[in-house]
Amino acid sequence: xxxxxKDDKAxxxxxxxxxxxxxxxxxxxxxxxxxxxxxxxxxxxxxTVLHETFPKHTFLINxxxxxxxxxxxxxxxPLIGALSDVWGRRSFLLVTVFFTCAPIPLMRLSPWWxxxxxxxxxxxxxxxxxxxAYIADVTDVRERSTAYGLVSATFAASLVTSPAIGAYxxxxxxxxxxxxxxxxxxxxxxxxxxxxxxxxxxxKMRLNTWGAPISWEQADPFASLRKVGQDTTVLLICxxxxxxxxxxxxxxxxxxxxxxxxINFSPKTIAVFIGMVGILSILAQTLFLTxxxxxxxxxxxxxxxxxxxxxxxxxxxLGSEPWxxxxxxxxxxxxxxxxxxxxxxxxxxxxxxxxxxxxxxxxGIRGLCNGLGPALYGFIFFLFNVELSGITSxxxxxxxxxxxxxxxxxxxxPFLLGACTVVVAFLVALFIPDHPTPPATxxxxxxxxxxxxxxxxxxxxxxxxxxxxxxxxxxxSCLQHRGxxxxxx
Numbered sequence: 001x002x003x004x005x006k007d008d009k010a011x012x013x014x015x016x017x018x019x020x021x022x023x024x025x026x027x028x029x030x031x032x033x034x035x036x037x038x039x040x041x042x043x044x045x046x047x048t049v050l051h052e053t054f055p056k057h058t059f060l061i062n063x064x065x066x067x068x069x070x071x072x073x074x075x076x077x078p079l080i081g082a083l084s085d086v087w088g089r090r091s092f093l094l095v096t097v098f099f100t101c102a103p104i105p106l107m108r109l110s111p112w113w114x115x116x117x118x119x120x121x122x123x124x125x126x127x128x129x130x131x132x133a134y135i136a137d138v139t140d141v142r143e144r145s146t147a148y149g150l151v152s153a154t155f156a157a158s159l160v161t162s163p164a165i166g167a168y169x170x171x172x173x174x175x176x177x178x179x180x181x182x183x184x185x186x187x188x189x190x191x192x193x194x195x196x197x198x199x200x201x202x203x204k205m206r207l208n209t210w211g212a213p214i215s216w217e218q219a220d221p222f223a224s225l226r227k228v229g230q231d232t233t234v235l236l237i238c239x240x241x242x243x244x245x246x247x248x249x250x251x252x253x254x255x256x257x258x259x260x261x262x263i264n265f266s267p268k269t270i271a272v273f274i275g276m277v278g279i280l281s282i283l284a285q286t287l288f289l290t291x292x293x294x295x296x297x298x299x300x301x302x303x304x305x306x307x308x309x310x311x312x313x314x315x316x317x318l319g320s321e322p323w324x325x326x327x328x329x330x331x332x333x334x335x336x337x338x339x340x341x342x343x344x345x346x347x348x349x350x351x352x353x354x355x356x357x358x359x360x361x362x363x364g365i366r367g368l369c370n371g372l373g374p375a376l377y378g379f380i381f382f383l384f385n386v387e388l389s390g391i392t393s394x395x396x397x398x399x400x401x402x403x404x405x406x407x408x409x410x411x412x413x414p415f416l417l418g419a420c421t422v423v424v425a426f427l428v429a430l431f432i433p434d435h436p437t438p439p440a441t442x443x444x445x446x447x448x449x450x451x452x453x454x455x456x457x458x459x460x461x462x463x464x465x466x467x468x469x470x471x472x473x474x475x476x477s478c479l480q481h482r483g484x485x486x487x488x489x
Contacts, residue, residue: 018090018194018195018198018199019090019195019196019197019198019199020195020196020198021198022138022198023134023137023138023197023198023199023200024138025135025138025139025147025150025151027134027196027197027198028131028134028135028151029150029151029154030192030196031093031097031127031131031189031192031193031197032127032128032131032151032154032155032158033154033155033157033158034158034185034186034188034189034192035097035100035101035127035158035186035189036155036158036159036162037158037159037162037185038101038104038162038182038183038185038186038189039101039104039162039182040158040159040162040163040166040274041162041163041165041166041169041178041181041182041185042104042107042166042178042179042182043162043163043166043167043256043270043271043274044163044166044167044170044178044267044270044271045107045166045170045175045178045179046107047256047257047260047267048170048175049107049111049114049175050062050115050257052111053111053112053115057382058257060378060379060381060382061378062253062254062257062374062378063250063253063254063374063375063376063377063378063379063381064374064375064378065115065118065119065374066118066249066253066370066371066374066375067370067371067372067373067374067375067378068119068120068122068371069118069119069120069121069122069125069370069371070122070249070368070369070370070371070372070373070374071122071368071370071371071372072119072120072122072123072125072371073122073123073125073126073366073370073371074365074368074370074371075123076122076123076124076126077126077129077361078361080092080095080096080124080126080129080130081126081129081130081133081358081361084130084133084201085133085201088199088200088201089130089133089134089137089199089200089201090193090197090198090199090200092130093127093130093131093134093193093197094190094193094194095124096124096125096126096127096130097127097186097189097190097193098124098190099121099123099124099125100121100124100125100127101183101186101189101190102117102121103117103118103121104179104182104183104186105179105183107175107179108175108176108179122370122371128151128366129362131151132148132151132343132347132362134200135147135148135151136347137200137201137202138200141347141348144344144347144348145289145290145293145298145340145341145343145344146289146290146293148340148341148343148344148347149285149286149289149290149337149340149341150285150286151340152281152285152336152339152340153281153282153284153285153286156277156278156279156281156282156285156333156336157278157282158278159274159275159277159278160274160275160278160279160282161275163270163271163274163275164268164271164272164274164275166178166182166271167267167268167270167271168271169181170267171267231349233349233432233433234346234349234358234361236428236429236431236432237342237345237346237349237362237432238346238361238362238365239425239428240302240306240342240425240428240429240432241342241362241365241366241369242365242368242369242425243421243422243424243425243428244306244309244338244421244422244425245339245365245366245369245373246369246372246373246376246418246421247313247373247414247415247417247418247419247421247422248309248369248373248418249366249369249370249372249373249374250373250374250376250377250378250414250418251313251316251373251377251414251415251418253370253373253374253377253378254374254377254378254381254414255316256270258412259273259325262320262412263320263322263325264322265322265325273325273326273329276326276329276330277329277330277332277333278333279333280329280330280333280334281333281336283333284333284334284336284337285336285337285340288334288337289301289337289340289341292304292337292341293341293344297434298341298344298345298348298434299345299429299432299433299434301337301341302338302341302342302345302429302432303426303429303430304337305334305335305336305337305338305339305341306335306338306422306425306426306429307426308331308332308334308335308337308338309332309335309338309422310419310422310423310426311328311331311335312328312329312331312332312335313415313416313418313419313422314415314416314419315327315328315331316328316412316415317412317413317414317415317416317417317418317419318412318416319412342362343362345432346358346361346362376414377414380413380414380417381413381414383413384413
């Protein structure tokens with residue numbers, strides 16, 4: 001009778017499933033593109049508003065704002081990832097995109113509230129963890145690295161033209177139009193999720209875990225990180241992510257300000273620079289990444305990406321001429337293969353019903369870096385007395401006087417320090433196994449892993465294709481490996 005009730009419930013759920021077509025990578029691609037295209041439009045206006053709101057110590061304040069956002073993301077990412085494993089991906093895609101884009105209309109209404117909301121929006125700014133879990137639901141292991149690369153390339157594609165469009169509209173029609181356009185695109189993204197994105201988490205996983213309690217331990221990001229230490233492979237991957245993304249997060253938070261202040265790039269030049277790096281990143285994360293994964297393997301692809309990152313950070317740190325920035329930007333595009341390769345690597349180390357949790361861990365570590373990296377970069381710029389001076393409102397001819405407040409021996413001290421950090425990440429990545437696989441038991445082979453709450457297991461629905469061996473034999477094998485399951489939990 002219970003089995004029949006589950007079957008009826010599954011049929012009813014399938015009948016009310018929303019969305020267009022079957023869940024696919026392309027649904028995730030559209031969500032990511034619209035979200036970051038909206039934010040890309042605001043690149044130039046945000047630089048101006050930031051300096052107008054905080055004319056003194058702009059680098060430091062920018063680092064603190066992005067730091068608070070990153071720390072909140074770190075605190076919430078494991079919980080949101082675990083909840084998406086239980087309640088599905090679609091609803092959490094809606095929540096993360098909505099709160100990530102909520103500050104956009106406030107840029108012109110109230111700059112103080114805008115920057116405050118940016119900081120607080122970090123609680124839900126974990127779209128990538130849900131997106132990668134979504135992709136893990138709809139792809140097999142062989143296709144996963146290519147799919148992750150496609151999503152990362154889409155992120156780069158959203159930044160190819162949006163900063164240039166935003167700079168042109170800001171110069172020609174003012175910042176209000178840019179903010180309005182970004183708001184409309186964010187609303188379009190939310191409507192797309194509501195109307196077109198189907199749920200990707202299999203019904204049998206979602207129905208069997210529906211109502212499962214989420215413990216406080218799962219909500220604690222530090223408890224999640226402590227669990228990482230139980231698996232050596234995942235631990236090495238997480239350390240690599242932390243050491244490599246810490247300088248990258250600081251670089252993203254202050255690099256455009258750095259180009260305007262130290263290298264004397266105009267907003268138009270910055271927009272072209274972003275477009276160039278974006279196009280090269282698309283090529284790197286699609287054609288180049290796929291070729292590398294097939295020829296040299298996942299781990300070596302990660303090592304190669306880290307090598308490119310070391311080179312570009314050192315070049316940014318020691319370079320003082322514009323042509324050096326353009327050359328380092330090309331190298332930075334090649335280093336963008338690291339994160340999709342790492343995501344595929346950690347995905348291969350996790351069970352199918354733990355994809356949201358492990359991706360949440362990785363995103364949580366990135367969130368921690370998003371908190372520490374910008375604050376660290378802002379503080380180092382502050383120590384070396386590198387401040388903004390002379391940035392005014394955007395003019396139609398893009399003529400903006402820029403002056404360095406002081407002369408330093410090293411043009412970009414934080415970037416050079418970041419290169420040293422990535423060197424350590426490279427050394428750690430050398431110890432990652434070439435072909436990591438999740439721990440397997442007869443129970444897990446049947447896709448019967450323990451639930452996130454540890455209260456019960458996700459077993460296939462009776463009569464499904466997974467029901468191959470007699471029930472008594474399966475129960476016996478599970479009891480024999482009960483100790484292994486407890487260790488995994």
